[in-house]
Amino acid sequence: MGVLKKQIAVLAGDGIGPEVCREAIKVLEAIGERFGHAFTFNHQLMGACAIEASGTPLPEHTLEACLEADAILMGAIGDPKYDNDPTAKVRPEQGLLRLRKSLGLFANIRPVTAYQVLLQHSPLKNDRIEGADMLFFRELTGGIYFGEKGRNADGSAYDHCTYSREEISRIAHLAFQSAEGRRHKLTLVDKANVLETSRLWREVVKEIAPAYPSVVVEYLFVDNAAMQLILNPRQFDVILTENMFGDILSDEASVIAGSLGLLPSASVGVHTALFEPIHGSYPQAAGKGIANPIATILSAAMLLEHFALKQEAELVREAVQHALDNKILTPELNSKAPYTTEQVGSFIACYVKEGA
Amino acid sequence: MGVLKKQIAVLAGDGIGPEVCREAIKVLEAIGERFGHAFTFNHQLMGACAIEASGTPLPEHTLEACLEADAILMGAIGDPKYDNDPTAKVRPEQGLLRLRKSLGLFANIRPVTAYQVLLQHSPLKNDRIEGADMLFFRELTGGIYFGEKGRNADGSAYDHCTYSREEISRIAHLAFQSAEGRRHKLTLVDKANVLETSRLWREVVKEIAPAYPSVVVEYLFVDNAAMQLILNPRQFDVILTENMFGDILSDEASVIAGSLGLLPSASVGVHTALFEPIHGSYPQAAGKGIANPIATILSAAMLLEHFALKQEAELVREAVQHALDNKILTPELNSKAPYTTEQVGSFIACYVKEGA
Numbered sequence: 001m002g003v004l005k006k007q008i009a010v011l012a013g014d015g016i017g018p019e020v021c022r023e024a025i026k027v028l029e030a031i032g033e034r035f036g037h038a039f040t041f042n043h044q045l046m047g048a049c050a051i052e053a054s055g056t057p058l059p060e061h062t063l064e065a066c067l068e069a070d071a072i073l074m075g076a077i078g079d080p081k082y083d084n085d086p087t088a089k090v091r092p093e094q095g096l097l098r099l100r101k102s103l104g105l106f107a108n109i110r111p112v113t114a115y116q117v118l119l120q121h122s123p124l125k126n127d128r129i130e131g132a133d134m135l136f137f138r139e140l141t142g143g144i145y146f147g148e149k150g151r152n153a154d155g156s157a158y159d160h161c162t163y164s165r166e167e168i169s170r171i172a173h174l175a176f177q178s179a180e181g182r183r184h185k186l187t188l189v190d191k192a193n194v195l196e197t198s199r200l201w202r203e204v205v206k207e208i209a210p211a212y213p214s215v216v217v218e219y220l221f222v223d224n225a226a227m228q229l230i231l232n233p234r235q236f237d238v239i240l241t242e243n244m245f246g247d248i249l250s251d252e253a254s255v256i257a258g259s260l261g262l263l264p265s266a267s268v269g270v271h272t273a274l275f276e277p278i279h280g281s282y283p284q285a286a287g288k289g290i291a292n293p294i295a296t297i298l299s300a301a302m303l304l305e306h307f308a309l310k311q312e313a314e315l316v317r318e319a320v321q322h323a324l325d326n327k328i329l330t331p332e333l334n335s336k337a338p339y340t341t342e343q344v345g346s347f348i349a350c351y352v353k354e355g356a
Numbered sequence: 357m358g359v360l361k362k363q364i365a366v367l368a369g370d371g372i373g374p375e376v377c378r379e380a381i382k383v384l385e386a387i388g389e390r391f392g393h394a395f396t397f398n399h400q401l402m403g404a405c406a407i408e409a410s411g412t413p414l415p416e417h418t419l420e421a422c423l424e425a426d427a428i429l430m431g432a433i434g435d436p437k438y439d440n441d442p443t444a445k446v447r448p449e450q451g452l453l454r455l456r457k458s459l460g461l462f463a464n465i466r467p468v469t470a471y472q473v474l475l476q477h478s479p480l481k482n483d484r485i486e487g488a489d490m491l492f493f494r495e496l497t498g499g500i501y502f503g504e505k506g507r508n509a510d511g512s513a514y515d516h517c518t519y520s521r522e523e524i525s526r527i528a529h530l531a532f533q534s535a536e537g538r539r540h541k542l543t544l545v546d547k548a549n550v551l552e553t554s555r556l557w558r559e560v561v562k563e564i565a566p567a568y569p570s571v572v573v574e575y576l577f578v579d580n581a582a583m584q585l586i587l588n589p590r591q592f593d594v595i596l597t598e599n600m601f602g603d604i605l606s607d608e609a610s611v612i613a614g615s616l617g618l619l620p621s622a623s624v625g626v627h628t629a630l631f632e633p634i635h636g637s638y639p640q641a642a643g644k645g646i647a648n649p650i651a652t653i654l655s656a657a658m659l660l661e662h663f664a665l666k667q668e669a670e671l672v673r674e675a676v677q678h679a680l681d682n683k684i685l686t687p688e689l690n691s692k693a694p695y696t697t698e699q700v701g702s703f704i705a706c707y708v709k710e711g712a
């Protein structure tokens with residue numbers, strides 16, 4: 001693979017977002033330096049910071065920059081002052097929902113890996129979590145989060161959930177293809193004993209399954225899935241589910257790995273792809289140098305893979321493993337001799353540039 | 357409290373339902389004998405067994421018997437042959453949904469207790485789960501499970517979620533009252549940053565809260581709640597939530613206690629109240645004498661409390677604790693020297709009749 005020129009839109013966002021993005025960019029620059037790629041970074045506002053600056057969580061200018069970019073790196077968005085105000089008309093999350101919709105980011109992909117060094121930090125007993133390695137495919141632009149919503153004249157509220165066959169089949173194909181390259185198991189999570197949209201998910205997945213004869217398909221109700229993730233997380237390989245179930249279950253699964261600060265994600269779609277850590281904006285930790293940058297750095301590794309830079313992505317993962325092995329970690333994973341956000345990022349960037 | 361005459365409708369249901377109900381009835385009869393109460397039991401069909409017998413999961417006759425009874429004791433319903441057939445028109449679960457609606461059972465109440473003797477069976481590390489003691493109030497007759505559902509002409513599917521102020525406030529009052537008698541904390545779980553129905557839940561709970569000044573109210577998004585239940589289950593006292601979130605989260609919470617076989621539930625409402633274990637019908641275990649009857653026996657204890665028989669309910673719980681302490685337990689909790697369903701029930705009934 002020759003030298004690449006790529007433009008990356010950066011939406012650092014709120015809270016600890018800017019700090020963790022800074023370290024991921026440092027690592028991407030180290031990759032660029034070592035391999036001779038030219039990455040340029042176009043910083044834009046989204047979220048609470050954008051509301052403060054311009055009154056809207058997703059300014060036109062930001063959306064345009066994202067559409068022009070080859071990929072998007074995001075930090076985190078959100079501020080508690082909007083969460084607890086049910087009357088707030090403008091919310092940081094609206095920006096993210098609109099961005100997903102505008103960019104056609106229909107699939108959110110999240111690996112959950114039980115790193116050996118973190119087993120002690122998992123709330124699960126080690127023999128339950130050890131070896132767990134699953135990959136979520138969460139539908140991201142349909143379902144109840146994007147449905148019609150409002151109030152009726154009698155004061156009641158409503159939210160409508162809708163799914164089309166096309167919305168289901170395009171992400172189902174991605175999930176099946178991924179399962180073919182993994183352990184050949186796909187679990188569809190739904191509530192087909194009650195919901196009509198879930199029954200459509202099952203129908204479409206059953207229609208598609210014969211095209212992937214090496215993949216074994218299992219069906220699990222969402223309440224049972226919430227239990228099975230804790231009881232026996234090793235049973236899962238690829239998990240496919242709709243938007244809200246994926247929101248709940250992928251968050252649940254993430255904590256069993258022992259640290260949210262280590263888990264990356266990709267959102268892929270029609271026009272482009274976006275990479276971000278799964279953790280939130282933790283405003284209470286902002287500016288203290290205690291935020292773990294590894295999830296964002298591993299998101300940058302997924303971004304490199306999206307550019308087909310496999311060797312580069314592997315080197316970033318190797319550098320992260322090197323930091324884990326040497327306990328170059330922020331306080332939540334190394335309370336006795338903690339490193340700062342900046343130190344962890346520099347250690348990983350340094351390994352990328354020069355090797356161990 | 358003097359001698360009582362009470363009629364109890366029994367819906368033993370499918371799979372292991374009849375076996376575990378038999379033991380709970382044995383315990384209730386022991387209570388009747390010891391305290392001189394006259395309980396009569398009216399057995400009726402519901403679920404897959406009712407579909408087989410009459411083509412419908414909730415026959416009129418069963419519904420009438422429930423409406424006439426002073427309380428309802430249920431086993432479990434469901435059969436896998438209906439679960440995996442998306443085209444099945446008649447399903448066991450429809451019977452339960454219709455029963456809840458017909459009886460006005462709007463609140464499902466589930467205690468989740470981390471019994472000391474079961475800590476080793478919990479998937480969570482003992483220091484996480486030890487001391488956890490929470491009580492779920494799940495709304496049971498509204499939301500997306502009961503909304504309009506169907507297919508559009510373009511082949512897409514839809515499910516509508518609606519909540520009225522009245523549906524929210526009646527269960528919120530029950531939850532606040534319960535929190536007043538416990539540790540004075542109520543957590544509302546919703547998705548108010550995205551869903552309009554969730555914003556209505558927050559509004560109504562905020563309006564009601566001042567009437568219960570001793571109760572501290574917290575608000576948690578459902579995806580965060582799915583994480584917090586595993587990360588720190590001790591933080592919860594009373595949890596209030598809508599129907600589907602409650603379905604998912606109360607099932608998730610139940611496995612952290614170490615055994616589904618120990619957890620009872622009550623569904624209370626306008627006309628009557630129904631008591632049932634939270635576990636399913638496990639058809640694969642039916643007839644083998646390995647089903648744990650304790651969850652159904654503890655459901656019978658909640659039923660006694662509903663009749664204001666506090667001393668009697670306490671005695672049943674004491675007898676269960678005695679069985680736990682002496683390891684008179686079915687195979688999933690005592691693999692080395694297991695007791696049968698019948699033996700566990702008889703041991704508890706015997707303690708109730710005669711004391712230790």
Ligand SMILES: [Mg+2]
Nearest residue numbers: 247248251579
């Ligand atoms: Mg989430």
Ligand SMILES: [Mg+2]
Nearest residue numbers: 223603604607
């Ligand atoms: Mg359930």
